[in-house]
Amino acid sequence: AQSVTQPDIHITVSEGASLELRCNYSYGATPYLFWYVQSPGQGLQLLLKYFSGDTLVQGIKGFEAEFKRSQSSFNLRKPSVHWSDAAEYFCAVGQNTGTASKLTFGTGTRLQVTL
Amino acid sequence: DGGITQSPKYLFRKEGQNVTLSCEQNLNHDAMYWYRQDPGQGLRLIYYSQIVNDFQKGDIAEGYSVSREKKESFPLTVTSAQKNPTAFYLCASLGTGLETQYFGPGTRLLVL
16 A cells, blocks of 8 residues: 655744755555645645656745655755745655546645744 | 635534535546545545546545535535544545646534
8 A cells, every 4th residue: 555654743944944845655656746735724735746757846836856766755845945835745645546546645744934 | 717616614513413515626627536634644535536426435434425416516424423523624626637636725624
């Protein structure tokens, strides 16, 4: 069964500092990988996704993620964090069951940004 | 604007009541999903539907029911059999061949 681990429950960074959120996955085949962001009381917004090809993917809001098959990781990065980036971030792995694509989510990392 | 709408934003349930959460999409997506979100547990799949009049149980379907009579609509009923219904419920949809799920704004269900 597929699974996703986000080892950091809560991270605090200063505005302007760099950010890396960790994600490790377990999946038998080539995974579809996603990062979503959620502001309090809101739905999830897609930041970026990896299906195949270039292992460094660019997303919205200046985020990027790198797929490393050897480490089963898909870490999210941003070179300079803005206060508006404070939110909860979810990594997910997708499985195409043949009838519908299913996502398995990690437990999330809450990002706090200090001014 | 195309998107997913969920209503209401907040819903209160009394003990022993069934309540229905609405999810509508105008994206012309075939597949729709319901997730439950609890603090510290991420999102867990309740039910999903690939096409009209067909749906499958997810990981935590007990105490929930769904219907898919129209492509645009996928309502979720939280029955009295669900003993711990207080949570944030998210609906999502997926277009064929797109592989990316898009989410609605969510409904928070509280038990009185």
